Amino acid sequence: MRIDIITLFPEMCEAVLGESIIGRARKNNAVQIICHQLRDFAFDKHRRVDDAPYGGGMGMLMKAEPIALCFDNICNQTSTRPHFIYMSPQGQTLTQQKVKSLAQYENICLLCGHYEGVDERLIEEYIDEEISIGDYVLTGGELPALVLADSIARMLPGVLSADECFELESHYNGLLEYPQYTRPAVWHDKEVPPVLLSGNHKKVDDFRRKSALRRTALKRPDMLNNLALNSEEQQYVNDVLSNCNKSE
Numbered sequence: 694m695r696i697d698i699i700t701l702f703p704e705m706c707e708a709v710l711g712e713s714i715i716g717r718a719r720k721n722n723a724v725q726i727i728c729h730q731l732r733d734f735a736f737d738k739h740r741r742v743d744d745a746p747y748g749g750g751m752g753m754l755m756k757a758e759p760i761a762l763c764f765d766n767i768c769n770q771t772s773t774r775p776h777f778i779y780m781s782p783q784g785q786t787l788t789q790q791k792v793k794s795l796a797q798y799e800n801i802c803l804l805c806g807h808y809e810g811v812d813e814r815l816i817e818e819y820i821d822e823e824i825s826i827g828d829y830v831l832t833g834g835e836l837p838a839l840v841l842a843d844s845i846a847r848m849l850p851g852v853l854s855a856d857e858c859f860e861l862e863s864h865y866n867g868l869l870e871y872p873q874y875t876r877p878a879v880w881h882d883k884e885v886p887p888v889l890l891s892g893n894h895k896k897v898d899d900f901r902r903k904s905a906l907r908r909t910a911l912k913r914p915d916m917l918n919n920l921a922l923n924s925e926e927q928q929y930v931n932d933v934l935s936n937c938n939k940s941e
């Protein structure tokens with residue numbers, strides 16, 4: 694997969710995307726991520742990427758033309774037109790399900806806004822989708838684009854050591870992940886649950902499934918509404934919830 698990022702701060706994006714798992718994945722070509730300096734596509738007399746909004750008001754707005762030229766230039770380099778996403782506090786809030794579906798694209802392009810945002814006509818004419826990382830406002834779209842690029846890249850083949858790494862994690866199947874422990878077996882007088890030391894894989898799996906259900910019921914009861922549980926699991930969740938209500 695190829696992810697293009699249009700930004701006024703490519704160094705900021707590179708600093709993050711060059712490190713750790715995503716940095717290695719880029720070196721191994723498991724994912725291609727290319728950051729584009731928007732200023733390189735400002736060809737008017739003053740090479741401006743922003744201007745004051747018509748009608749007045751606070752702040753500056755990103756001009757449509759440099760963004761359109763930058764995106765057209767990217768389209769000339771890719772085999773299919775990238776799915777063009779504007780990182781915006783006005784978009785749909787990002788979820789793991791959304792990440793899963795975006796990971797199917799061959800090419801996506803992320804637009805990082807700045808200042809007051811982007812000329813509306815560019816959004817109407819070019820943008821396929823607006824995505825928000827939460828109901829709050831940041832100074833720019835770089836952090837949201839990095840969040841989205843990281844969350845997609847880690848689902849691509851060859852980025853993590855196995856699909857299992859993300860399939861068992863929180864949100865993939867509508868549950869929070871079970872608690873985990875590492876050495877030593879006793880720390881500050883707290884013991885690791887004995888079943889995890891038993892070597893019995895079936896019992897470990899059962900323990901983990903129940904722990905994930907328990908944790909989801911206690912931390913994020915809202916997530917239970919979207920789960921299809923068998924009757925035994927539903928009973929277990931009901932017991933967890935009623936015990937927690939009693940102890941309140």
Ligand SMILES: C[S@@+](CC[C@H](N)C(=O)[O-])C[C@H]1O[C@@H](n2cnc3c(N)ncnc32)[C@H](O)[C@@H]1O
Nearest residue numbers: 780781782806809810825826830831833834837
């Ligand atoms: C200060 S914000 C602009 C906010 C805009 N004036 C509004 O009220 O909707 C500047 C840029 O940061 C990015 N941004 C800010 N908050 C975001 C969020 N929650 N999710 C995604 N992008 C965000 C967007 O790219 C946006 O264009």
